[in-house]
Amino acid sequence: MNLRSLSFLLLALPAVIHWAMSTATAAPPNIVLILSDDMAWTDYGFMDHPDVKTPNLDRLAAEAAVFPRGYVPTGLCRPSLATLLTGHYASTHGVTGNDPSPKYAPRDSDLYNQRRSQLISYLDRFETVPEALGKLGYLSHQSGKLWEGSFGNAGFTHGMTKGFPNRGGRHGDAGLKIGREGIEPINEFLDLAVQEKKPFFLWYAPFMPHTPHTPPERLLKKYRDKHPLTVAKYYAMCEWFDETCGQLMESLRQRDLEQNTLIVYLTDNGWIQDPNKNGYAPRSKQTPYEGGVRTPIFYWMPGKIPAKVHPELTSSIDIAPTILSAAGAPIPDDLPGIDLIPHLTEGSAIERDTIFGEGFAHDIADIENPEASLLYRWCIQGEWKLLLTYDGEVNRYASTHPRDEKGPQLFNLEEDPTEQHNVAKEHPEIVARLAERIQQWYPVTERKTQVTP
Structure with a gap:
């Protein structure tokens, strides 16, 4: 301790x-x-x-x-x-x-x-x-x-x-x-x-x-x-x-x-x-x-x-x-x-200082392998929120929430509370730091990740 x-x-x-x-x-x-x-x-x-x-x-x-x-x-x-x-x-x-x-x-x-x-x-x-x-x-x-x-x-x-x-x-x-x-x-x-x-x-x-x-x-x-x-x-x-x-x-x-x-x-x-x-x-x-x-x-x-x-x-x-x-x-x-x-x-x-979350498809492609349906991992630290997208299998409900952006999505929730402006390219150091925190929290195979802006 x-x-x-x-x-x-x-x-x-x-x-x-x-x-x-x-x-x-x-x-x-x-x-x-x-x-x-x-x-x-x-x-x-x-x-x-x-x-x-x-x-x-x-x-x-x-x-x-x-x-x-x-x-x-x-x-x-x-x-x-x-x-x-x-x-x-x-x-x-x-x-x-x-x-x-x-x-x-x-x-x-x-x-x-x-x-x-x-x-x-x-x-x-x-x-x-x-x-x-x-x-x-x-x-x-x-x-x-x-x-x-x-x-x-x-x-x-x-x-x-x-x-x-x-x-x-x-x-x-x-x-x-x-x-x-x-x-x-x-x-x-x-x-x-x-x-x-x-x-x-x-x-x-x-x-x-x-x-x-x-x-x-x-x-x-x-x-x-x-x-x-x-x-x-x-x-x-x-x-x-x-x-x-x-x-x-x-x-x-x-x-x-x-x-x-x-x-x-x-x-x-x-x-x-x-x-x-x-x-x-x-x-x-x-x-x-x-x-x-x-x-x-x-x-x-x-x-x-x-x-x-x-x-x-x-x-x-x-x-x-x-x-x-x-x-x-x-x-x-x-x-x-x-x-x-x-x-x-x-x-x-x-x-x-950080909370975490994850998003999966509505229909589970493989009930013994969560990554088969993994669409997102995310975290919030202070005003920053990072979403990482993954190639998990989408389903009949996918059209209602398309992964409209591949790769990381970074939002400043204080300045952009409705998440309209992805600033990942402007802040690669924050993306890297938060992506590492997410990986430490819930590791997934590298082939699933798309972390490059």
Whole structure:
């Protein structure tokens, strides 16, 4: 351990001791993970969107530790959710895309289904967050999106998703009703947790504002006159999702549960609504651009986590160790994320200068070789963001996010937040430095890389 690391541990020690003592003498905290689905990092009131209304999330954010510069390592839902369950990057947990490629095995063939089962089995190599919490006596409930089989397979004690190989068990089945059709299954679970006097972990990942964009007319009419219909529907879906978050908070209040509950919020991946059609724009979902991987992340627990806007970079890779720490669970040594509890409780800066991510094709060409579908590796250090492109096999969705530039793409996010100007040729020394950091983080074979400007 170097001197800098030792100094940080000594500074953080009082916060860690305070949290440990308070959790040791009080009931373990309940933990609620709220996940929106396909939502842009800009589309919240607390992120200063001029039109989208999110009053319930705004109230939570005003009382929370907020990271406006939050990211998910992979801009696609299934690998992003698997990262939250395991605490590992997609290149480690192995679930790099949403489906096996039908190019190599026709859908519903025995081979295709075998590959689906094998992908789900990758979860068995890790102790998931709900499994770890279960060892401490936590009940857990899954609702909304889940790809890795049933709720029980993912380690939850209760839930809605039956999962593959059940009929319709692809990405949530019955769980996708949550939010759009009320939150009664969650209320029933909360009543059970209260009755049994057990701490709980709640996974609320509704299929919202994800397509189909079918908001109530009362919300749609608020946006229709100012925006194209496709955009108005999406904005109304954002507000509808926010309403369900308000319903969830009211359920906690009614049961006197909010006083000892940690709420973590983020979105699974970004989204930029195409104004001309019912879909997402380029440099959005499935890409490593800001529109695909950036999300606000906040941690809400009044009385224990002070309200503060944190300027540092953070990643969803940090959420698993932070949740485990909050519950008093051991954190596996191999988790790459940071336990944020000392930083959240004391407001100290995160001693990390670079975050990393990766992008793979939606359809997985080879479920045993992530590089076969690798399209990007990327990192952010300060104001600089470097994307490296790779020759992984594209798929039926490739036309929506073409690798429009080969070789490195370097952006100064302070001067060019929408990533319009690739300045890699002007700063070869920065490209070389950051490319080396990426290679140290996740090495790939040289034949895959195109790092020369």
